[in-house]
Amino acid sequence: MTPFQYIVEKNKWFTPTDRVLIAVSGGVDSIVLLDMMCRLPSDLRPVIGIAHVNHQLREVSDVEEQFVQELATAYDVPCYCYRWAEGANLQTGIEYEAREIRYRFFEQVMMDQQFNILLTAHHQDDQAETVLMKLIRGGLLEEKTGIPRQRTFGPGKIIRPLLDYTKVELRQYAAEHKLTYKEDASNASDQFLRNRLRHDVLPQLQAENPQAVAHLSEFAQELAELVAAYQPHLQELLVKVIELDEESLTVDIPLLLSHSRAVQKLLLKEGLKKVFQQEGQFNKQYIEETLDWLQTSAGNSCLDWQGGWQCIRTYNVLRIQRQDQPAVFKSTDEVVISAINQWYELSPTETFGVFNSGIDQSELPEHALVLSIPQAAIKLPLRLRHRQSGDRMTYKGGRGTKKLKDIFINQKVPKVERDQAWLVVEQTGCILWAIGYKQCRLSNDAITDTMNYILVYQKDDAQE
Template identity: 25%
Template sequence: METKVLQFLNRYNVNFDDKVLIGVSTGVDSMTLLTILQKLKFKNIIVAHVNHGVRKESIDEEKFIINYCHERNLKYYISHLNPNTIENNFQEEARNYRIKFFESILKQENCKFLLLAHHLNDDMETSIMKIIRGSNLKGYSGIDECVYMKEYLILRPLLKVLKENIIKYAKDNNIKYFEDYTNTLNYYTRNRIRHHIIPEIINENESFHEKFLEFKETLNEASKIVMETCDKFIYQEVKRTNEYYFFTKKAFLSLSPFLQVEVLFKLLKDFNLSKANILELIKLIKSDKKNLKVNYKDVGFVKEYEDIYLFFEKHEKFKFYKIIDSLGEFPIDENRSIVVSKKNDISVTNLNKVWYNSNMLPIIARTKKPGDRISFSYGTKKVSKLLIDEKVGITKRDKVIILENNNQILAVLGYGKSNILANIKNCDIMIELKEKNNEY
């Protein structure tokens, strides 16, 4: 097994002098990998252990790994997870906690390699879970042996090794380890697959693990071909900003249904969405409604006529309220501000500018509210209807700035001015909405 691990690490250019961070739970898998690294004479092994605080045995496991590292002069880091802070899926949130913990160590130690002890049985279980829950082509292939992150690699040297062989190696080499009794509970989907489904499959074919590896390779090769098509579409049709992805409905629907799913999985891979989640988003894209705004599974989905926006965070409604009471500049957001300056004898046609009487300050600058109406020479009109008629997208509607005095709307900046302004005399100031660019 040492030879397999060494060949694996050589393939990814991990040298004996390199710092390697290994996640150690004290279970048989991670203790075996840790032992092998020491036998191979890796010189800069760093151990990371998370005490999840769920089992009373966790205290003994933490003490064990601390003593183990002291005795072997291994550098180690310990973190404690408070299970009371987790409200939803414990396994998923604990996994996210571990990754953040590992990343903090990698950064602190300037380490480029994170080693995890997932094995072939883990891989088979993951693939079956994805089939049950639904995924994309890549997801069905299970766990990656190598994941290229921005500043480090996640490596899984035991991914093609069966659990039974790891246990045998541990016994043959007198490796001490702890067993987590929660792995025997049928409460978790993975455990039910491990204890009931996979044994039945192996009863049908004792070489199932070999067939699984063939299946995995086939999916991975097919996925590469599919990803080339997805990458081409994303390069040509998808725009990315710091806040969202943008593409048109027409371009997206030109893809086959299969590729629509694959593209969204690729764009939203950090959200851990299921196939059912992706299909729901596709329904929203296909919707006949011209404007939609939905927060779905932490993705902010916005549809403005034929334009689709996928925000990286839940899309909260923009709110702004400011008393304008003097000359000067009043920031709205990073791109816009209201500027009040002294102006005399000027005719204003620009809808972003209002000529006003300084003696009638202060006025209110704010975002719109339900029921807002503006007065024109022909009568009043709902601000929401004005913006719809102007074909203002739903996200921009939320950011439109209204000028108000004594509960009367003076202007919807950029879109309409009230006839009230025509009756104001002795105007001497300009109130102007200034934009750094047109993307707000």
């Protein structure tokens, strides 16, 4: 059994019934991969096809395309080629655009020809270069994991079977099997960062330690495994601490700060990444400044980030959003209702009270909101607060409990209004009333033969 056969059998990447498309440029790496795949025994070898993109960036591009087509004939496998006409006219961003074109073409071939696996010939040296590039450029931890050995792609997945092989080993294989290939002259140019690392940095690292490339590859693999291990736990914690929507994230500050600083940073980064999809603009300095600010600030306050973002603290709630969204502060954190037949101030424009059923409701303000609940069903004190992550309630006309978030969404309540809504909460934590939106099942119509509490909320719009 050859080393490559052992790797394939160990990882169980494919079976003879799979359809595998191999990206072949004509260089030594992809030619070796093609040869290794075609030499697999029948019980391991899948159905094979070749995909090649002629970028038309060099004079020899057409020669390389012809070479790959002849190889396909020699190996008796189908070959799918694409000529990128625009490539010859590009002056900048060539490397990025060429890669995008390649992978779009590979995906299209997979869909059109029913291939379910794409193989590329990335090797250990490529992995080391990628890790160094990402360390130099910075970014989130999970971005430094290097080239993944396997991931979903198009209608199936992409696999890199040669990540355990060095460039030297691939050249040795080609020499032993008398394989011919084409040298890409652009690999000798120092125009690109990857080439500069390949020519100047990696040789110096290998002079210090001949195993430097292998160690960088091991680092990428171990980091990828670490990220894969903590991600499920991070996601589970994220839904408890942070509420996400399309334009902002809302954070339960006490719950966030109850975790270690390291976990706080991970949660904020993950939340920002999910909401804004542009995590690069949220650098580490912003995260650190925000956490420091949360430790020292209180009540209602704001913290502006560069780039048009802001953090809005409303007592125990943090909202991160674009500055062009309205910055709405909730009036207070929590009000305890411990006595009946008196008014409690929620804000300069809002009051709330609990009254005996004998109150003359005709004397209440015209626009007051009223809820009647049997006295035997609840005990004072009640609490008025704003929503928290995980809130649920049983409501009149509904079955079982339902997430308050879903109730608001179903009623098409805007995000800002959700944050301002008052909740009346009983001692047990049961939500009796989402004022202005939903009443609990205990509410009734103030039937005369039942002793009720009358809950009254009023807002003076004239003062706003």
